[in-house]
Amino acid sequence: MRTTAVVIGAGQAGLAMSWWLTRRGVEHVVLERGEVANTWRRERWDSLTLLTPNWQSRLPGFGYEGDQPEGFRTRDETIAFLDAYAQRVAPPLRRDCEVTSVRARGGGYQVESTAGTWQCCAVVIATGAFNIARVPDLARALPPHVTQVTPTQYRNPAALPQGSVLVVGAAATGAQLADEIQRSGREVTLAVGEHVRAPRTYRGRDIQWWMDATGLNDESFDQVENLTRARNLPSFQLAGYPDRRDIDLNALRGSGVRIVGRVAGVRDGKLQLSGSLRNVCALADLKMNRLLNTFDQWATERGVDNEIGPVHRFAPTQVDAAPPLSIDLAKSDIRTVLWATGFRADYTWLDVPVLDNKGNVVHEGGVVMGAPGLYVLGLPFLRRRKSSLIDGAGDDARDLSGHLVAYIGERRPQSEPVLAER
């Protein structure tokens, strides 16, 4: 089969790209390994909610029209939202079509899938950055009686083996799961390395209101001071629960979670924990306060101080005087270790040499380097701070579809007509 562009993945990014390609008159097909919002349907836990408020899901040609703009969608509501968006976009979609290979061929690309092979000029990879749960190498050294679970396998506390649980990692995923498992009546220990503390609500406004209003979410990849750091930053320690509660370390501690240092090694059946807990907490507090200072400064400059709540600061993260430095897994009741140590993208099907030594696609704002006509979409800080949010898909898809149209326009003379007549 021949087409101009192949979009891989029908999440928010792939759908937004399809909307723009259709609008720009580019013939294309969207290949989806399962269904729309497949990751949400099959690879996430039951209680997961969106971390952004309902109002902040602005997609090209679509948005929130309900009466709870400040609420957070549940997993099922998110799936329904993306389904509704797919209906609106009406993309040329192939469901249950898993891409098995993409390679350069004849000045364009050949995309092989379980539903056939396409020849095309351009490929947009919209498969996301959170495909595979990262598990550190030291997981192999854990004793066999300990069950190891990743966030893509975890569903709810009842499905875990009996006993206490060690959650490793304190970004949004680890903090949420520690909170949920502890509240189910289990004893939870949370191992904490560098993390990003953030309040759900500040001065009466949601943190995402602040990120949006101050322009921080729109900050561009070519303006940010340290792009590599910005792209690798752990997620805000946030949940999107109806009670809008915080799940920072003080809150988790308050509900009984035991906070310990980063897991640094395994020796003789013992987990060795880093003595750096105090400093990673101090760093997180300092960085959060810096962010709040930025908000306050913006509010004063804009003269909106009187329209929002008063300036305040949150209690510093409490750390035990002597947090434990090891856990004896044989003696302790910990039977489950949940690795909330981040996700990575799966590019095993990508046969174009565009990955760096860490397995990331080398790209400039989504334009893949060294592979004309190849694009990525929906990765952290791809073009803007909001790039991996639903709210960021539209602007990035507009920019990159524009680049794509210019690219195929340049190569049109020596190839078949690529712009569909409309």
Add this chain to the structure above:
Amino acid sequence: MTTATAKATDKPAVDNGVNVEALFGAQAALKQAPQAAQFKWRASVKWVKGTFSRSTIETFYGLGEEQKHKKPYTFEADHPEVFASEDNGATPVEIVLAGLASCLTAGVAAVAQARKVQLRSVSATLEAGMDIRGILGVDEDVRNGFEGIKVTYKIDADASPEDIKAIVAQSQKRSAVYDIITNPTNVTVEVA
């Protein structure tokens, strides 16, 4: 608020004696040539008598070749008289504290320079608790090493207390000795 109204050009250049341009240059160069980043640090020791020993530090490996300090440095270590020793030098655990102190303080200077903060004075005191029943084998449940280390900095600099705290926190984040002490390291001891 005279400081707020002062022009940027009125401000003297920040100089903490750290060549951060060279460090940033090294950062960029090592991204291209990661093998040059492989260093080996060395020390040698000779027993003198009793608990007294003398360590010498002279050569190291890095940037793809053998390197040498300007001159050899020696460190004499012993134990105090309350340990029935002769106290010919600092106790090895105190030398560890000195290593941590120097590493963190070098980091403070470098981070301050990178953040354009002029330091006027930096000092710190370090204290580490230890239950010596561990090293004496009195109680197997007591560890040999420190129970904890407390470092207290006094810093006079052109920065807010918050910014000074951030510099000290960043210095810990980038410190080799802090990492060596807070995280486990494989140690192989052989007899040749």
